[in-house]
Amino acid sequence: MTKANLVERMAKDAGVTKKAAEAALDSVLKGIRDSLKKGRKVTLVGFGTFQVSRRAARNGRNPQTGRAIRIPATKVPRFKPGKAFKNAVR
Numbered sequence: 747m748t749k750a751n752l753v754e755r756m757a758k759d760a761g762v763t764k765k766a767a768e769a770a771l772d773s774v775l776k777g778i779r780d781s782l783k784k785g786r787k788v789t790l791v792g793f794g795t796f797q798v799s800r801r802a803a804r805n806g807r808n809p810q811t812g813r814a815i816r817i818p819a820t821k822v823p824r825f826k827p828g829k830a831f832k833n834a835v836r
Contacts, residue, residue, distance in 0.1 A: 782823055794827040 747755075749771070757767035778796055781788045788796040803819040827835075 790828075792828055792830040794825055794831055797824050797826070798822070799824045 753764055753768045753771055756762075756771060757764045760767060760770075762770075778788050782796060782798050785798055798821050801820050801822050804817050806815050806817045807813065808815050
């Protein structure tokens with residue numbers, strides 16, 4: 747499902763225009779992104795939890811040259827699905 751498909755479905759289910767549905771979806775995604783950027787956890791009950799985790803620095807290899815390189819530590823977004831969401835997919 748693409749963003750356009752999701753917007754169309756939201757508009758149909760909520761009985762609003764596609765433009766209003768797209769604005770609502772953009773707002774939700776921006777809220778999640780902004781919270782994660784500040785290091786906060788976002789929990790949507792019945793759906794799942796978005797959070798930021800830290801990936802430690804590690805050694806790697808340049809695939810073109812085979813030389814060892816140092817990969818720096820970084821923060822990455824994670825998603826953990828909720829129990830109801832997992833059960834719905836199964």
